Amino acid sequence: xxxVSVKGQGVMIPQKPVLLTGASGTIGRLLSARLAxxxxxxxxxxxxxxxxxxxxxxxxxxxxxxxxxxxxxLAEGCGLILHFGGISTEQSFExxxxxxxxxxxxxxxAARREEARVVFPSSVHAVGLYERTEILDQDCLLRPDxxxxxxxxxxxMLARLYFDxxxxxxxxxxxxxxxxxxxxxxxxxxxxxxxxxxRLIERCAEADRVxxxxxxxxxxxxxxxxxxxxxxxxxxTPLDSSDSQAERVRGKVTDNPVVERYQGGKFIVxxxxxxxxxxxxxxxxx
Numbered sequence: 001x002x003x004v005s006v007k008g009q010g011v012m013i014p015q016k017p018v019l020l021t022g023a024s025g026t027i028g029r030l031l032s033a034r035l036a037x038x039x040x041x042x043x044x045x046x047x048x049x050x051x052x053x054x055x056x057x058x059x060x061x062x063x064x065x066x067x068x069x070x071x072x073x074l075a076e077g078c079g080l081i082l083h084f085g086g087i088s089t090e091q092s093f094e095x096x097x098x099x100x101x102x103x104x105x106x107x108x109x110a111a112r113r114e115e116a117r118v119v120f121p122s123s124v125h126a127v128g129l130y131e132r133t134e135i136l137d138q139d140c141l142l143r144p145d146x147x148x149x150x151x152x153x154x155x156x157m158l159a160r161l162y163f164d165x166x167x168x169x170x171x172x173x174x175x176x177x178x179x180x181x182x183x184x185x186x187x188x189x190x191x192x193x194x195x196x197x198x199r200l201i202e203r204c205a206e207a208d209r210v211x212x213x214x215x216x217x218x219x220x221x222x223x224x225x226x227x228x229x230x231x232x233x234x235x236x237t238p239l240d241s242s243d244s245q246a247e248r249v250r251g252k253v254t255d256n257p258v259v260e261r262y263q264g265g266k267f268i269v270x271x272x273x274x275x276x277x278x279x280x281x282x283x284x285x286x
Contacts, residue, residue: 012202012205012206013038013039013040013041014040014041014079014080014205015079016041016077016078016079016080017041017042017043017077017078017079018035018040018041018042018043018078018079018080018081018082018205019043019045019074019075019078019080019081019082019116020032020035020042020043020044020045020082020084021045021046021065021081021082021083021084021085021086021107022046022083022084022085022086022088023042023044023045023046023050023060023084024046024048024049024050024051025046025084025085025088026178027084027121027178027197028044028046028084028085029051029052030178030194030197030198031082031084031198031201032044032050032052032055032058033052033055034194034198035198035201036055036056036057036058037055038202039057040057041057041058042055042057042058042059043058043059043061043074043078044058044059044060044061045060045061045062045063045074045085046060046062046063046085047062047063047064047065047085047099048062049062061074064103065085065086065098065099065102065103065104065106065107066098066099066102066103066106067106068106068109071103071106071107071109071110072106072109072110072113074110075107075110075111075113075114075116076114077114078114078116079114079115079116079117080116080117080118080119080204080205081107081110081111081116081117081118081119082119082201083104083107083118083119083120083121084121085099085103086099086100086103086104086151087099087100087148087151088148089148089267090125090146090147090148090149090267090270091147091148092147093147095147096147096148096150096151100148100151100152100154100155101151101154104120104151104154104155104158105158108158108159108162108168111162111168112162112166112168115168116168117168117169117170117171117204117205117210118159118168118169118170118171119170119171119173119201119204120155120156120159120170120171120172120173121152121173121175121217122152122153122155122156122172122173122174122175122214123148123149123152123174123175124174124175124176124177124190124225124263124264124265125144125145125146125148125149125152125264125267126142126143126144126149126152126153126156126174127140127142127143127144127149127174127263127264128143128144128145128146128149128262128263128264128265128267128268129143129144129145129262129263129264129268130143130225130262130263131261131262131263132186132189132225132260132261132262132263134225134263135224135225135226135227136225136226136227137226137227137228137229138214138215138216138228138229138230139214139228142156145262145264145267145268146264146267146268146270146271148267149264149267155172156172156214159172159212160212163211163212164212169209169210169211169212170210170212170213171204171210171213171215171230171234172212172213172214172215173200173204173215173217174214174215174216174217174226175192175217176189176190176191176192176216176217176218176226177190177191177192178192178194178197178217179191179192180193180194181245182242182245182246182248182249183249183252184249184252184253185249185250185251185252185253186253186260186265187242187249188221188223188242188243188245188246188249189218189221189223189224189225189242189263190218190224190225190263191218191219191221191242191245192217192218192219192238192240193219193238193240195239195240196219196220196238196239196240197217199236199238199239200215200217200234200236200238203234203235203236204234206235207233207234207235209233210230210233210234211233213229213230213233213234214229214230215229215230215231215234215236216229218238219238219239219240219241219242220237220238220239220240220241221241221242221243222241222243223242223243223246225263254266256269258272
C-alpha cells in the first residue's frame with residue numbers, strides 16, 4: 001500500500017514519519033530540505049552532525065548504522081525508510097563492510113519490524129564494469145566495479161530477499177549522477193537533475209505498490225547506458241535532460257583508457273590490475 005495520504009490541495013505527504021539515513025551527505029541534505037518543504041515529517045540521522053539548519057518538521061540524531069538497537073529505535077513508527085547512509089566512495093572491503101553490508105541488514109530488519117517501505121540507492125557502480133557501448137535493462141547481470149559497487153549489489157539482493165520472504169517493499173534506484181549540472185562527457189549519460197530525483201523519491205512514497213522494483217536513476221537524456229525499468233509502475237517520468245549541456249562539456253574526458261571504456265568511470269581504476277586491457281603502464285599507479 002502507499003505510504004502517503006492526501007492533504008490540502010492534493011499535496012501528498014507520508015502518513016507516518018520518514019527515516020532518512022545519511023542525512024548529512026550531499027544527497028541527504030538535498031532530500032532533507034526539499035522533502036521538509038513539501039511538509040514531510042522527517043527523522044534524520046547520520047554518524048556526523050547535520051551541517052545545515054534543521055528543517056521544519058524534522059528531528060536529527062547521530063547514530064551508527066552498525067548499532068542495530070539504534071537503527072530500530074530510529075525506525076520505530078516510520079512507514080518509509082530512505083536509506084542513504086553508509087560509505088559512498090570506493091574504499092577497502094573492511095571499510096565498506098560495516099556501514100554498507102551490516103548496516104544494510106539492520107535497515108531491512110527494522111523495515112521488517114515496522115512493515116515499512118524502503119528506498120535503497122543502488123548505483124551505476126553495481127554495473128560499472130559493463131562497457132559504455134552496452135545498453136542495459138533492469139534485469140541485467142550485476143557487474144560491480146569495486147567494493148562500494150559490490151555493497152550496492154548486496155543491497156539489491158538483500159532487498160529481494162526481504163521482499164520474497166517478508167513482503168518488505170523496496171525501490172532500488174541505480175543512481176547515475178545526482179548533480180546540479182553535468183561536469184563532463186560521461187555524465188551526459190548518467191546525469192539525473194535534482195528536480196527529477198526529488199520527484200522520483202516522491203513517487204516512491206506515493207505509489208500504491210512497488211514490490212521490489214529497479215529504477216535507473218537518470219534524467220531524460222538522449223545519451224544513456226540504460227533502458228527498461230519500473231518507472232511506469234511508479235508513475236515517474238523524468239522531465240529534465242542533459243542534452244542542453246552537451247556542447248558545454250564537449251571534449252571533457254580523461255586520458256585514462258580504463259575510465260573511458262567502462263560505465264563506472266573513475267572508480268574502476270582503484271586497485272585495477274588486469275594486464276590485457278590496457279597495458280598496466282597506461283594508467284597511473286595511484
